[in-house]
Amino acid sequence: MASKGDFHTHSTASDGVLSPAALVDLAASQGVRYHALTDHDSTEGIAEARAAATKHAGYTLIPGVEMGTDIEGAEVHMLGLYLSPDDPDLQEMLMRLRAGRIDRGYGIVEKLRGMGIMIEWERVKQLAGDASVGRPHIAQALVEGGYVAKVADAFDRWIGRNGPAYVERDKMTPAESVACIVARGGLACLAHPADLDRLDALLDELAAAGMAAMEVFYKDYPPETVERLRQAAERHGLLPLGGSDYHGIFGNNEPLPGNISLPDDAIERFLERAAKLPNKDLVH
Numbered sequence: 001m002a003s004k005g006d007f008h009t010h011s012t013a014s015d016g017v018l019s020p021a022a023l024v025d026l027a028a029s030q031g032v033r034y035h036a037l038t039d040h041d042s043t044e045g046i047a048e049a050r051a052a053a054t055k056h057a058g059y060t061l062i063p064g065v066e067m068g069t070d071i072e073g074a075e076v077h078m079l080g081l082y083l084s085p086d087d088p089d090l091q092e093m094l095m096r097l098r099a100g101r102i103d104r105g106y107g108i109v110e111k112l113r114g115m116g117i118m119i120e121w122e123r124v125k126q127l128a129g130d131a132s133v134g135r136p137h138i139a140q141a142l143v144e145g146g147y148v149a150k151v152a153d154a155f156d157r158w159i160g161r162n163g164p165a166y167v168e169r170d171k172m173t174p175a176e177s178v179a180c181i182v183a184r185g186g187l188a189c190l191a192h193p194a195d196l197d198r199l200d201a202l203l204d205e206l207a208a209a210g211m212a213a214m215e216v217f218y219k220d221y222p223p224e225t226v227e228r229l230r231q232a233a234e235r236h237g238l239l240p241l242g243g244s245d246y247h248g249i250f251g252n253n254e255p256l257p258g259n260i261s262l263p264d265d266a267i268e269r270f271l272e273r274a275a276k277l278p279n280k281d282l283v284h
């Protein structure tokens, strides 16, 4: 089931457990040859990942990010691939998004404390370290505090989108994030689209905004979901792509990098398209 490609993974630069270098080593050892590092709102892990990439023959690292965006009633995640960590405009935008995460994280902790769940904001920041702060760090603090048994329970009970301690943060719309990625020379790919309502309408809008791909072979999507999404991608002229979304925080059943059903022909089509990008030479 292993694929040569994995275009969606996380490191300690956001809410993953492996350092960028350890993630690259793991992906390469799994047989992944085309690998994107896509931390939430951050390219801070790319330099370390690139240095690690040079140790592995036949392995290519694609620099990327995952941006959280909003539509009415739902969160939409957009992968930006082939983005330059050295682009000052991109960095300014990512820094703004990360600042919003800090305000939001603090707000969630305050809400929890208001409900008698006394986790410390200082501890959440410690858990995040240099990373872009995310709800998984808050979830970890809740596990440590004995308020829940595991990270997923924290989302289910408190900090999921409809949970009592959820707080919004400033986000772009998906179309804005696509425009931003394309304007910076990268390729936009809709992440984990299976649960989105009115997917066809959204895909119409995003394809028109310049989005080139969508995740079809995602993590543990079952074959019928993959088939439904593959057909949707085809209807909208989008490249079918995929990734494990590996974080290392979801327990033993979490698919490792490359443990997805992304076939070689989809990788080849993607690479052909990527070869025409303004930023095609950013790989290492």
Ligand code: AMP
Binding pocket: 015, 040, 068, 133, 134, 135, 136, 151, 152, 153, 155, 156, 160, 247
């Ligand atoms: P944030 O980026 O702070 O909005 O947090 C979103 C991240 O939390 C996602 O990228 C996942 O890694 C994680 N996450 C979202 N929903 C869940 C859930 N139900 N259980 C565990 N982790 C989740």
Ligand code: ZN
Binding pocket: 010, 014, 015, 016, 040, 134, 247
């Ligand atoms: Zn994440």
Ligand code: FE
Binding pocket: 066, 077, 191, 192
């Ligand atoms: Fe995501």
Ligand code: FE
Binding pocket: 008, 010, 066, 245
């Ligand atoms: Fe992700």
